[in-house]
Amino acid sequence: MYTGLLHTHRLVVTIFLLIYVIKLGMMLFYPTGLERLRESKVARIAEMVVSVLFLATGIGLWTQTATPMANLLLVKVALVFASIPLAVIGFKKGNKVLASLSVVLILASYGLGEMNKAQKGKVMIEASVQSGKEIYASAGCVACHGDDGALGLSGAKSLQASTLTTAEIENIIRNGKNAMPAYKTLTDAQVKALVEHVESLRK
Ligand code: HEC
Incomplete structure (x- = not known):
């Protein structure tokens, strides 16, 4: 919609x-x-x-x-x-x-x-921040996806119901899609931690 x-x-x-x-x-x-x-x-x-x-x-x-x-x-x-x-x-x-x-x-x-x-998507997060949950909050994912991944604002898809593979999640974080911005400034370690956090939200 x-x-x-x-x-x-x-x-x-x-x-x-x-x-x-x-x-x-x-x-x-x-x-x-x-x-x-x-x-x-x-x-x-x-x-x-x-x-x-x-x-x-x-x-x-x-x-x-x-x-x-x-x-x-x-x-x-x-x-x-x-x-x-x-x-x-x-x-x-x-x-x-x-x-x-x-x-x-x-x-x-x-x-x-x-x-x-x-x-x-140009959020700079200090390299010392390694926890996926913290990055998820400070990178602004919460604004559209919510704490539990089910908020769905700005057309965001539910992360609880997501069926994407690890590589696909990584890809959407780095490159964005539709209203979701591309997060190009995160380090590899931060993206990896984010992906793990996103996967942990699944129900
Ligand atoms: C401005 C709102 C917005 C922000 C901020 C945002 N997203 Fe999204 N996200 C979306 C939208 C919209 C989609 C659906 C894209 C599509 O498929 O059309 C989406 C889709 C996704 C998907 C794929 C879900 C699926 O099953 O298709 C993942 C994973 C995801 N976002 C993770 C994140 C993470 C991690 C962050 C923070 C780094 C983030 N998003 C920040 C709006 C946002």
Whole structure:
């Protein structure tokens, strides 16, 4: 469910961004085209559908995210909401500065989302921490999987019901999958201890 929402959200956000970039491009270089586009009912309805889907999938994801009010997510949402009135006024009044600003804000929000994912797995844990349980807690696995492995936030699969082999678990920790970040900064010993802890959670 989460993964499906995530992919839909990404697709819709990309379309949303494209629409704004195209509209801005038209405003700057082909204003009569934008004028005609504005008069087209189909274009208006399509844009409305994309906007509604954008917000609906975003809210849907938000309700299922491990840290619902994480700072970065809040900034992302604030940027999107700040861009909406700017876009409405900018495109309606033909104000190039406001319209450009709205596109920049949406682009920034998009960039933050991408950065967040790459950043998430970059946890540095002191080499002296060797216990799988401690690494599991300090690397942030708990946020999505929970203490007992059954929490299932952000689309996380239950570790209690997992049937993966040791090598497959190691692989998913190192490389991530869908909403799960890749943990590339853990030492081999830490990954090994983590795998053992993950396997010990099975019921
Ligand atoms: C942002 C949330 C999130 C965090 C943090 C996270 N995971 Fe995951 N995890 C997921 C998601 C989502 C999946 C399911 C991926 C898929 O198959 O689509 C998953 C799947 C797994 C699986 C495979 C389960 C199975 O049977 O398919 C293992 C093992 C796992 N995670 C271990 C960990 C460990 C260990 C950590 C910490 C180093 C961790 N995860 C951190 C979200 C997370």
